[in-house]
Amino acid sequence: MKKFILKIIYLSLPILVIAIVMEILLRNIPNDYLLKSQYLDKHSSEIETLILGSSHAFYGLNPVCFSSKTFNAANIAQTLNYDYEIIKKYQNNFKNLKTIVLPISYFTLYKKLETAPESWRVKNYMIYYKMHCSKSITYYSEVLCNRIYINIIRLISYYVLGDPTISCSDLGWGNTYNSKNAKDLVKSGKDAARRYTVKDIYSDMNQQIFKENVFILESILRWSKKNNIKILLFTPPGYKTYSENLNPVQMETTINTTREICLKYDNCIYINLQSDTNFVASDYYDGDHLSEIGAKKLSVFINKIINEWKKAHTHSSILKH
């Protein structure tokens, strides 16, 4: 028995040591999640406008263009449950928070990060935001969440080649989608639409995800109302090749559900910019993401709405743009 255990230890020790060293090194690579959590730890009490959501908000809303103290806590593939987890984590610190800006994209109500291809991103919330909402031990480790060669590439990229690993500004805006490097809007638009379209929105699993997301959205609205915080929901603009290839049933269900929910809360307004003609080809980085030019346009517009809303002091539950 002793011999067996010793041999197992000898065999696994090098692997364990390598895994631990890799884990430490990977955790020391600066990243957007760490930057955002550190910012929120220090400055959440000063924030007046908080931007949440997925890549559509991460790349599309630049806090610099807002007149109030704004921070972009959105991230790539961030789903509603993690938006809510961020709110819950800092709820006692948001002393000056007046407005939350939250995108409701085509996929928002049908996506759960844990079951999405980007599920490996869950670890970023557990490790860097220090959330403890996942039951899976895998999500508390860098090494376990990615294949080993991806981790090796990340280590070489940062420690050997010195490549930058932060893709956002100090205020959380994703600043790497530059108009100079814009992608083919036709292909990327079609690809994105196909990627986000749920195969069968009536399947048990997708209906369950939909229900959960509606519940979370309502929870965010209830919490905001209780704390006298306004919520601006918006469906982000998409290039025509993206918008035209979306499943109309999935899109309409998302928009109609959001409208219905919004009507129930007087602290909420909803704007649908999906096919807004103010956004032209040069505003896009790819079929569904804005470049820095488009981000400025959208940020200025959203800021204007927030300011008008503040001035009006009256509730208009749906603004049609």
Place this chain on the structure above:
Amino acid sequence: MLFNSIDFAIFLPIVFILYWFVTNKNLRLQNLFIVAASYVFYGWWDWRFLSLILFSTAVDYFVGCGLGKEENQRKRKLLLLTSILVNLGFLGFFKYYNFFLDNFIAAFSFFGAEIQANSLNIILPVGISFYTFQTMSYSIDVYKRKLEPTKDFIAFSAFVSFFPQLVAGPIERATHLLPQFYKERTFDYLKAVDGMRQILWGFFKKLVIADNCAKYANLIFNNSADYSGSTLVLGAIFFTFQIYCDFSGYSDIAIGTSRLFGFNLMRNFNYPYFSRDIAEFWRRWHISLSTWFRDYLYIPLGGSQGSTWMKVRNTFIIFIVSGFWHGANWTFIVWGALNALYFLPLLLTNKNRNHLDTVAQGKMLPSIKELSMMVLTFTLTVFAWIFFRANNIEHAIAYISEILSPSLFTLPKFAEIEKALVILLVVAIFVVIEWIGREQQYAIANIGINWKPSFRYALYYAIIITIMCLGGKEQQFIYFQF
């Protein structure tokens, strides 16, 4: 709990240490510990369904006790019927309720009668098809007086819930596994080392072959309307290796883990893709289920005795029931019936037991005849798997129709085809290793045994590194859904 999860990587050493160092002084305590560990293992997925296992265990335990005491044949039959009804009742409700309901509604509406009935949102308890069959086999064996009923409830509970094989088999017979819970277990170094090697090979099959093949099989089957016949053939081949490595990988891990605890489980796979005919394939594929159906269904029905009509009837019954066991879908029934059609000519010409040995035993390569027979059997199997994997019959027919179209003679084309070709290369290497080790319990059982320890360790590290580099994402085992 999945074998391929970090949770299990923590669970297993803890259970191993407590089993051999804390509870080893007392057999009943050790068995009780197995029950507790098994319930934790199962409850990790959904603790609510532990009540089903406990209920099934209690029913069969008391039925067994009753059968031991009772001499009246009518009452004995009644007791056996209770066990069968409870176990099949669970299966029927959790697995087949909606299937029968939907088909009744469809059948009545076909004749113009509209019936209002709502499907239930039923969660299928993991492993229910496995442990219910295991407990039923106990009651049937006790009824047939092949086995003395146990008076030890803890040992019986451990037999039903033994965690390595609880959720996906091998489906053990009480005559084989239950007596192992009565005997004191002593740690056997060689057995444990062999168990570890088998676990390692099981992980390789599951994580490297099955999970990577799954990616492409899913891509092609889920979008089959977009692909050419040649691509669809590739998709079927990916699924063929996915299901084999997924399930036999699980069995290897289960058998290896049991060995660490001093238990021997029955063999579940014996290199089925090297079979020379379908009869041989079914002697080598999911052996624990095939033999279960043989002993408790086929032979009681008369087996291959009697008239030709009886032989045909019994063959179809066993294959269709076997297909239906896999799930409540017509695709599984067609898959079973198709295998019956493959099997029948061999049975009717008395050629079903022609190949009882290992192909090309003691030789490096098979003869041309053996190779052609293997290729033909493999092709028939791949074809049948299309029904098994398809979402429904229409999907399977559309899939096969496209394969039989002129697009079969074009080059396969789909996203990430380059990566898929790398995986095919890995599959080819895997087939070679399996061929070399085909006379062993598992392919790498003898590889490196006589090497210097440093070379042997290098082999283990090579496998571990391959798993770490090529291992797919943590995915459920296919047979968990059955």
